[in-house]
Structure formats: C-alpha cells, structure tokens
Amino acid sequence: MFVAARSLEARAYDALVAAGADDITPTQARLMAQIDQGGTRVVTLAARARTTKQSAAFLVDQLERAGYVERVADPRDGRAKLVRLTARARALGDRADAAVAEALAEWEAHLGATRMRQLEETMSMLREITDPWA
Amino acid sequence: MFVAARSLEARAYDALVAAGADDITPTQARLMAQIDQGGTRVVTLAARARTTKQSAAFLVDQLERAGYVERVADPRDGRAKLVRLTARARALGDRADAAVAEALAEWEAHLGATRMRQLEETMSMLREITDPWA
DNA sequence: GTGAATAGACAGAGCGTCTGACTAATATGG
C-alpha cells in the first residue's frame, strides 16, 4: 500500500518536472495541491497538510517567489490573506492530474475493471475510519 | 489511499512513543524497520529506503548513540560493518507490529472479511507494477 | 599485481519543520 501510494505520488511529481517545473520540490507541490479555486488561507493549508502555520507560510513564501502562487487580501477578513494559484500553477495541476489518470489507467489494465472498482470503493470505506479530520 | 497508508504508519509510530521510545523520530523508525535479523549494511539500508548512504549513515549514527542499534564488523567483508538491532529495539519492533495488526483488525471489522482479503490481494498485485525495485 | 569497484567516513550546504514570541484584526461578553 505504501509502495503503490508512493508510486502514484511520484508519477504526479515527475509530470511536473517534465513540464518544466524543475524548481519545485515535492513538499511544495503537495501544498499547492491543497489550494482551492478562489484561494485558501495559510492556516487552512497548514491544517490540511497536518503541519504548523509557520511551515506552510515558509513554503508559500517560496512558491510566491517562484511565481506559482500569489497572496491577496481576504475581502471578508482584514487579518487574512488568500493564497491563490497563478495561471501557470493551474496548468501544472492539470498536467499532474493527467499523469495520475494515466497511472490509474495502467492499474486498471493490470487489475481488471471489477477489481479496480472494488479498490476505489474499499479506499473510500477506509477513509471513513482513517481520515483524522473527517 | 494516502490517508489509509499514513494512518497505518501513524499507528505504528504512536505505539513506539507509547512504549517509551519518545527519543525516536519517524524517519529513524522507518529505517530501523529495514534492518533484518543478523544485521544489514548501511548501503543496503540506504537502497531499501531509496536514499543516499550518507543519509542512512547519519540516521544510524543517531540510533547508535540512542542505543537502538550497534555496528559490528562484517566477518565476510573487511570494509563493511553490519548494523544490528539491540534487544531493546527488537522489543519495540514487536510493539509496532502489534499496533499494525490491531489497526488491520479494525479495518477488517469495518470492511468485512471478504473485502479485506480482496484488498490484500489487490495490493499484492499492485506491487508488481509499482515497486521500483522488484 | 594493477586497476576498477565497493563500504564507509567526513565536510559543507540547503531544505523543511518545529517552538516561542510578536503584531494586527476580529469576535465576544458584560
């Protein structure tokens, strides 16, 4: 399970590097994947990544400097800023999603459609008892 | 899948901390899990953990200082040393295994015996195409 | 036996994470 999960993550990351984002680290990519359409606060990113706001802010600093995210003031809270993906980063996200879809297609070819569907169901069930913030 | 794998790892690590090994980091524990009965060379540990020998040696240094492993000369190769678990570390390994078994029992209670068996089979199949060093 | 490969150690650097303390803005209770 570790092997398979890690393999999937590697496929996504390799797609980013292949797309020219060789100045991005796996940790930064993982954080970017947590940013939703419209922007997300640093503290929310930290919670989703199960880390401290300091760590998240540090990574956001780097991503901002590299041009993958931007900080804009939150109109509904004067203290907060929203971290938003730039157009360049959104294009990268599409690349990563495509790489994951490709890998999953290979899984299905190896496992068969029935077993693949069971796998998705089972993982969904497991999430009910293993997701620490569900 | 990430969530479930991470949950399993956390259960094992929490068991170590609960057993009093609060001076051990997750990274160190992960490396220790790669040491077989009779001892393993640093370069082998590095290969299994997919890292450099320098990183592995660094972690072994710390584990040795904390009394979890010891280095003994390899009788079959004068250049090499074998990293071996101490009795204390082996006892910890048993605790971790028990914690994982307990978690898997919970999974089976949630999924049912049939689906749990299928999960094990599927993960075994996935390893065939995702394990980078099989 | 000479050269290539291997096991390990040392030095230096960078990344990522943490704790703790701080400012500014918002929410709450009297």
Added chain:
DNA sequence: CCATATTAGTCAGACGCTCTGTCTATTCAC
C-alpha cells in the same frame, strides 16, 4: 461600547534530514 479572548499572519532561532562532493580502506576482476 469597551475590555478581553481569539484568530491570521510574521519574525527569530533551532533542529532534523537529505544532498553533493571528496576521501580512505578493502575487495574483486583481469
């Protein structure tokens, strides 16, 4: 309405982990 508590974010310092590069000692192969 104001005092207090809470929350968003930043700054400073430290540690943990990993990497590249270089070195010595030993073994293997021809």
